[in-house]
Amino acid sequence: MMTRLFWIGMTLAGLGIPVAAQSRLEKKEGSAMNAASKINPEVTVRLLNEKGNLTPPLRVARALKPDNEWKELLTPEHYKVMRGKGTERAFCGIFHDNHKKGVYACVGCGLPLFRSDAKFDSGTGWPSFFQPVAEENIGRETDRTLGMTRTEIHCARCDAHLGHVFDDGPDPTRLRYCLNSIAMSFHETRDPAATGPRREKAMFGAGCFWGVEETFRQVKGVAATAVGFSGGLRKYPTYEQVCRHDTGHAEVVQVEFDPDRVSYEQLLDVFWGSHDPTTADRQGPDVGSQYRSVIFFHTPSQEATTRMSLEKLAKNGRFSRPIVTQIETAREFYRAEEYHQQYLAKRGKSDCPGK
Ligand SMILES: [Zn+2]
The missing domain is CATH 3.30.1060.10 (Peptide methionine sulphoxide reductase MsrA)
Incomplete structure (x- = not known):
């Protein structure tokens, strides 16, 4: 946690760019949208079919559960990050150095979040992506904790906290979605040249x-x-x-x-x-x-x-x-x-x- 705070502090003060960028993100995303989604029992998302193509937007039920149920379903480590908005330590998550091809999905509800082809090495120690699978699948909320203004990101279907998004990423979006590995599961794409039985x-x-x-x-x-x-x-x-x-x-x-x-x-x-x-x-x-x-x-x-x-x-x-x-x-x-x-x-x- 301290490492991330230190890094974020450096980004905000040292690099200069993200301070203005954060306010742009804030205006763009706002918290009102998220507040509205919290009372709607359905949400529009997009899924990935067997060929890896996006489905049309689909209305699905939100994965709403009382907090005590999430506590039972998740491990204490998952719960702390996903429901308590915690942050795993830099370089300690299982995906920051994962270079395999596949799809990252929400541990809470299985919604596809990011593809490996949008992953880049940010050097921060957290898995970083320049864009999600679909804009619909990621919720955003202004986060004013810890004396900073950031844009928190969460799963649009189950509200699990995922991380934050910053305006200092690479082309083509210039965004950096900074994720906690523990909030995601990884589904590897099978190499077409691979042989042997599949299960x-x-x-x-x-x-x-x-x-x-x-x-x-x-x-x-x-x-x-x-x-x-x-x-x-x-x-x-x-x-x-x-x-x-x-x-x-x-x-x-x-x-x-x-x-x-x-x-x-x-x-x-x-x-x-x-x-x-x-x-x-x-x-x-x-x-x-x-x-x-x-x-x-x-x-x-x-x-x-x-x-x-x-x-x-x-x-x-x-x-x-x-x-x-x-x-x-x-x-x-x-x-x-x-x-x-x-x-x-x-x-x-x-x-x-x-x-
Ligand atoms: Zn979810």
Whole structure:
């Protein structure tokens, strides 16, 4: 923290440029915009599809959670920076020296924030970018703490503090987005020349996990499946606790697949076909929030593919009622007790009892 203060002080006083620049940023961005976004339950963002192209602007629900939930979901280190607006020490974050190709996304909600091709070495010890993936994805607010006027940046969807933006960056924008590594996850782009088997993970909640696992186990290109719990707050929940509805978890299936043999989009088609995505917290005879229809995406491109697939489905009239499937960033997967794994296969069945 002290190092950053020292550096910022040097920038403001020594280099001269950013003082005026900061006031320009302040006028441009203002805090009123952010105050308005705080009360709107939706936000317009842009995602990155599988080819790395931006989607059109999309209206999505903001990832709003009470502070005590963020405290449970994040590690103390993440919480301190992302919710407490802390700053990690210079040269200590994991991405300041990362030169791999890929996309940096928000740890809080999975929103794509920056691409590696906009990253540059600022010499500050913090990962620095000259532009975000999309202007829509970054919120800005005037920060007058520590006796300075700066422009704080945060995730437009979940409000996680990311860092600051300064007017002393390189061309073409002359901006320097100064980030805390800990607020971001990195999704490396696979080298097109790379060979060998590929493995990706997907995670779906579509009612009782016994039947959902069996459905995905039959799909060619699926290498492994496991049933468990995700999306709630309780760590290492048991099946009994999840059934009591006090953990917030959904019953889920984690799928490991080879994207050269089955695409994520094809898995989504299996998902839509395996259950009724229009019934909230219910699948057939099973009632409760653990049976909710939910897709946990692992990468920005999985989110883009999911939202496009849902939009297509909503338009084609296959379901007469609105689709209520939730789309969330994947968090911890807690494997269920062993007797739940491949439950139906072990009994020579292909469907849940009562279905
Ligand atoms: Zn976020």
